[in-house]
Amino acid sequence: xxxxxxxxxxxxxxxxxxxxxxxxxxxxxxxxxxxxxxxxxxxxxxxxxxxxxxxxxxxxxxxxxxxxxxxxxxxxx
Amino acid sequence: xxxxxxxxxxxxxxxxxxxxxxxxxxxxxxxxxxxxxxxxxxxxxxxxxxxxxxxxxxxxxxxxxxxxxxxxxxxxxxxxxxxxxxxxxxxxxxxxxxxxxxxxxxxxxxxxxxxxxxxxxxxxxxxxxxxxxxxxxxxxxxxxxxxxxxxxxxxxxxxxxxxxxxxxxxxxxxxxxxxxxxxxxxxxxxxxxxxxxxxxxxxxxxxxxxxxxxxxxxxxxxxxxxxxxxxxxxxxxxxxxxxxxxxxxxxxxxxxxxxxxxxxxxxxxxxxxxxxxxxxxxxxxxxxxxxxxxxxxxxxxxxxxxxxxxxxxxxxxxxxxxxxxxxxx
Numbered sequence: 001x002x003x004x005x006x007x008x009x010x011x012x013x014x015x016x017x018x019x020x021x022x023x024x025x026x027x028x029x030x031x032x033x034x035x036x037x038x039x040x041x042x043x044x045x046x047x048x049x050x051x052x053x054x055x056x057x058x059x060x061x062x063x064x065x066x067x068x069x070x071x072x073x074x075x076x077x
Numbered sequence: 078x079x080x081x082x083x084x085x086x087x088x089x090x091x092x093x094x095x096x097x098x099x100x101x102x103x104x105x106x107x108x109x110x111x112x113x114x115x116x117x118x119x120x121x122x123x124x125x126x127x128x129x130x131x132x133x134x135x136x137x138x139x140x141x142x143x144x145x146x147x148x149x150x151x152x153x154x155x156x157x158x159x160x161x162x163x164x165x166x167x168x169x170x171x172x173x174x175x176x177x178x179x180x181x182x183x184x185x186x187x188x189x190x191x192x193x194x195x196x197x198x199x200x201x202x203x204x205x206x207x208x209x210x211x212x213x214x215x216x217x218x219x220x221x222x223x224x225x226x227x228x229x230x231x232x233x234x235x236x237x238x239x240x241x242x243x244x245x246x247x248x249x250x251x252x253x254x255x256x257x258x259x260x261x262x263x264x265x266x267x268x269x270x271x272x273x274x275x276x277x278x279x280x281x282x283x284x285x286x287x288x289x290x291x292x293x294x295x296x297x298x299x300x301x302x303x304x305x306x307x308x309x310x311x312x313x314x315x316x317x318x319x320x321x322x323x324x325x326x327x328x329x330x331x332x333x334x335x336x337x338x339x340x341x342x343x344x345x346x347x348x349x350x351x352x353x354x355x356x357x358x359x360x361x362x363x364x365x366x367x368x369x370x371x372x373x374x375x376x377x378x379x380x381x382x383x384x385x386x387x388x389x390x391x392x393x394x395x396x397x398x399x400x401x402x403x404x405x406x
Contacts, residue, residue, distance in 0.1 A: 037225060038150075039190060039201065042150050042190075042191060043190070043191065046191055058148075058151045058154060058155060061151075
């Protein structure tokens with residue numbers, strides 16, 4: 001994933017986290033820090049899949065706890 | 078002509094009840110087409126055994142089933158050959174007008190959320206259960222979809238169910254109550270208090286304030302708003318209590334010759350009374366707040382419930398339920 005797409009991905013995550021991209025804490029936990037539930041997280045993943053035309057395995061989804069996890073898993077999909 | 082999709086894989090009671098209902102509805106409505114999602118060979122054999130053929134039936138062959146214990150989101154991503162996923166794609170493409178299913182509630186909510194998407198202004202699509210009361214039928218919303226809710230969602234449920242109630246029961250300004258632990262405005266937890274303010278501020282809603290669970294079955298409001306956790310606890314307590322009371326009455330009636338005689342005397346009245354509390358006559362529960370009409374019916378539905386839900390679907394399509402939601406948000 002090139003730098004442009006990484007930024008686009010951060011924008012998607014920031015939108016769901018209701019924060020600005022430059023304020024996005026990569027170590028933030030989706031549930032405890034950003035207060036997103038599993039539905040929000042699935043919605044985020046689906047939006048990323050549709051945007052980047054990728055498919056993330058279900059087994060990978062359960063591993064996503066933090067913003068960094070999401071960035072790594074989506075970038076490597 | 079409406080084209081209604083029906084899930085022939087979802088019910089616990091096999092194919093026959095579903096097919097009987099389809100035959101009955103097609104005979105009644107000339108302008109109806111039914112698209113059946115299920116095992117095409119079994120469906121064809123079932124129609125053949127009933128000597129029924131129609132060019133208003135289309136079969137969509139499905140060879141995967143979403144089970145009740147499947148993770149809903151994972152299932153709709155993996156089981157792309159299931160009736161629920163295939164129907165959701167056809168709903169999205171407007172190839173069918175509505176979909177009736179006795180299948181997994183979680184999977185149906187998941188397709189409403191992730192495939193069809195919530196309508197603008199709605200965060201979470203939700204199921205509103207119709208509960209017969211001593212007065213008019215009541216909608217309990219949320220009956221168990223979103224156990225951790227936000228006040229803004231509950232306010233959206235109040236708006237959605239207000240429109241649904243008006244169209245379903247032809248009643249202007251249905252009364253809306255908020256389930257709490259006391260009727261005073263300051264009673265309840267933080268979620269209830271916050272929701273109270275939001276609903277109260279909306280003058281288009283006929284809000285009667287907080288209501289208590291013990292009063293609901295008397296029909297004190299047309300719609301009761303609560304989060305999915307409390308709503309589901311209420312629903313199951315109500316079902317369990319009603320079932321227990323009926324069983325105790327039956328046991329007592331069977332306990333002596335005299336009481337059996339008395340039981341025979343009150344049987345017709347008792348049957349009449351129980352029929353008043355039969356929610357299946359209203360059809361199923363539509364998923365409110367998504368971009369297409371999906372009706373969820375009980376897993377153990379029989380012919381009568383399938384027929385009621387087809388009638389309900391036609392009525393809600395005639396009344397343009399989905400567009401009414403869109404205009405109101």
